Amino acid sequence: MKWDALEEEPCSLARTIGVIGDRWTLLILRECFLRTRRFEGFQSALGITRHLLAERLKKLVRQGVLRRIPYQESPKRHEYILTQKGLDLYPVMMALVHWGDTHMVDERGRPLLHEHRNCGKMFDPVMICSECREPLLPKEVHTHPGPGARSAAERLAAQKSTKAKPRRRAA
Amino acid sequence: MKWDALEEEPCSLARTIGVIGDRWTLLILRECFLRTRRFEGFQSALGITRHLLAERLKKLVRQGVLRRIPYQESPKRHEYILTQKGLDLYPVMMALVHWGDTHMVDERGRPLLHEHRNCGKMFDPVMICSECREPLLPKEVHTHPGPGARSAAERLAAQKSTKAKPRRRAA
DNA sequence: TTCATATAGTTCTAAAATCGAACTGTCAAT
């Protein structure tokens, strides 16, 4: 699959994955939320190759997740900060962290605790329904095609290009 | 970086990324939540190569995200279903979908709508604080080292192995 | 002046991952 194609798919999950769904990008975003802003900062915090880091940052800027802002002239230097679109990834990050906290901790316990300044307490993130504010369970959610869904004809056409071709028999 | 090392890192985000943080795995999990259970089902829905699909499924089973269950004898056939650990990824999936719905839709609108059976309404997922039940904003959250955090000495040792080495001057 | 350091990249080759297609094996139905 050409991964650029993901962004064209009629699926919000696929499109999101097309933008942030690889290991280095997710780790770069972690650093962003931890207030890292500069090339060298990302590089030394992550141990990513400079080549890939440059490429990933470029892509995140192109996608509007990060903004590249000059912080000095001569030599020109820029730093990378989260846009609102980038900040909106916070629930994604928290959901990933919380799953790790729940299922991947060793005997030592959580590496990081989160304090909510509003209430002053250590918390876990909980995902609720915007309408009734009850926690969401997969069993209680049904999906329906939305206005951006593909018609049957479109699905058929799309299948032709991605579906496994029939394999021929042995001679 | 050897990606197996991610699971050892003192960071719940890194550990989670080590398990589910690649494009195909995330798409496979989407299919799981859409009730796909069998090899051919995943393959034709995603267009993933059979080779990679087999590998990813094995890894998800090894990690306890999926369970491989026989559904017929002779020939032996199995299907892959989400464990509780896998079901717990629901907030991650919903967060990814919601970001896509917010920032990646085209003029046609959302591909999929979600109905909450509890209240009967179409909803968006909202992430709140478990303690005060207010929506979480990145600015209002502070992180503290938890019991599983690395000591300063451990951080230093870890840096030696991942940090960029000093580069020598040109001759 | 010359050297060293800081920062933000780019370039290059080798190694690893992925793709694409074919192949294996079991069983049921025709």
Add this chain to the structure above:
DNA sequence: ATTGACAGTTCGATTTTAGAACTATATGAA
């Protein structure tokens, strides 16, 4: 006896990533 469904495995070619060095600009020290 052949075809099709299903769940993989194998293999060569292509694409990505890793790892290291190199470029460029400027500051401050020897």
